Amino acid sequence: MSSFNVELKKVVDDSYEIEIGYELSNQLVEDLEKGLVGKIKRFAVITDSNVRDLYAKPICEKLIHSGFLVDMFVFPAGEKSKTRETKAKLEDAMLEKGYRRDCCVIAIGGGVVSDIAGFLAGTYGRGVPFINYATTLLAAADASIGGKTAVDTPLATNLIGLFNQPKKVYIDIACWKTLPDRQMRSGMAETIKHACMASMDMFEFIEENLDDIMNFKKFACEYITENNCNIKYQVVMKDEKESGLREILNLGHTVGRAIETVSEYKLLHGEALAIGMAAEVLLSARLGYMSEEEAQRVIDLYKKTGLPTEIPDYIDREELVHKLYTDKKVRDGKLRFVLQKGIGDIVEYTPGVYARPIEEDLAREIIMEL
């Protein structure tokens, strides 16, 4: 018997820039001309059926005009497309067009697009660079920092995927204007979550400037975008592999994701999250981590934003409880919830642990109330 040591210690630099502004497509072209992804001249633009004509096509045209080789790969819009099958179809289409390892993927769209495109880029030719051009508020808040990419499977949400950092992220606030109203409101759910989690100032800003945000006023949209990035960055940076602190980003998601699934995606992610946040603040209040008034204030802001804070009638509450307690995060029969400490802070349950085990009975009680 002999043994052989493979030494693979190295410094990895995955740093990247997030550009926040209005109409950033010229900036993207300029960055690529300046060598953002080195000598690569071939770009696979991945987008969905909603974003194609609005933003992806014009950007492709600009890129082609600048001498790049560009193809657009489009899949049907919606969370239901976030599957291994969509990824495989896109891969086959890229292979068909002759894409090999010397290419770069550009995701243009919302969270579903960046999730699929980022995952695809991470396994295409064992990894090609990718750029994220985020066109929705939700993608801005949720998909720009952290490098999480994934697809859903029949048995699990976001469980098959990769950590894959983009080369650059563009958050184009101008694109939000064409978002369906429901999508824009849905995007606000994560933004309000960030405020609940980490910043009373941000929470108050949203309370005071909600109309300006919903009317795409530059100062208000830039403010929330910068704060979204900053809060998520602070959390993710301190815990890149999601062992402890990063878990707090799951605030409201325990119930939210289950509702999203049980609703068969009739509810948008943010809508389901809003209900999940309502469940979470009720639970936090019940356990004494925040006052009833604070819980109500959070619920009121979600309501004012036009988001649901009650479980729709077509969802079977018992099915939801069952779904929750067969969730991936169940340990020893207890589901762990991230909870708020007032508004703008998180409960640290035990040192370094930010989720508290909750018995099925208590969770059922809250869910029956919602």
Add this chain to the structure above:
Amino acid sequence: MSSFNVELKKVVDDSYEIEIGYELSNQLVEDLEKGLVGKIKRFAVITDSNVRDLYAKPICEKLIHSGFLVDMFVFPAGEKSKTRETKAKLEDAMLEKGYRRDCCVIAIGGGVVSDIAGFLAGTYGRGVPFINYATTLLAAADASIGGKTAVDTPLATNLIGLFNQPKKVYIDIACWKTLPDRQMRSGMAETIKHACMASMDMFEFIEENLDDIMNFKKFACEYITENNCNIKYQVVMKDEKESGLREILNLGHTVGRAIETVSEYKLLHGEALAIGMAAEVLLSARLGYMSEEEAQRVIDLYKKTGLPTEIPDYIDREELVHKLYTDKKVRDGKLRFVLQKGIGDIVEYTPGVYARPIEEDLAREIIMEL
């Protein structure tokens, strides 16, 4: 417009140990008891239908005996199983059994098993640890170092995958005894390739000890395994992302992979590689990089090992040339070949570039001769 910098510079240590020896299953159990993968107690053993009863089941039993939670996930043996579909089926089976992110994947088998299991582990829950228990000579030579994992798609071989380093590799030479003779010979193809590429001593050792290797004599098998690891390690270490030097591992593979595909996998990887190596030495001799005698000596060693060095009649040579010149490595209409300089060295075509562009006509000429 504002911008935000995400700093993600860090030190990553993917170092691991390769254990080479006879009957290493007790060593594996002991390592896991000692905390090789930390506190993880749940193991998904991935194997194929050939290896299941021979080695995977006994290892599972030992692990269960030691108190670990273990399930075995089996797919049909063969290169044809190396697909996204097999990966998805295994994922679904693991999800069905309740596997989440706190598990470890153990690959027990040859190269196909380690390729699929390594890729699966890299994307399961965005990455769980994996251990490679290699039962074939080919896996020992090819799959133990480099971290390359991948699946095949209808349009490309090994193009969808990941770089994913195992936590430990076990090369159990005792398992080679149950390899079908054809598999064992096929495994020798990569071993001889390594010798051709980097070591005249190793080449001569194989010439002199071929019978002992084929009869699983300990000294001979350990010698070639250590040399295989060492050569591959030297190459991979110097160029982890396959930009330049690592390309030399493709020696013989340009034609070899195309033959493997065109044969519809009737030829094993090593058999196709042997023919690819014959093509490569003929080309190297034609271009003056080695003598006719050296080329013949390489071909003779492949023949003596019982491997094919001529293109089988059922393969259409024109189809093969077409396949080659639509290969992923074609640039400007020229296919790039790694070539040998004598035996035990590689041609450095231009500084840092180890592959030489070859016109379609010259490649056709060689292929017609084979």
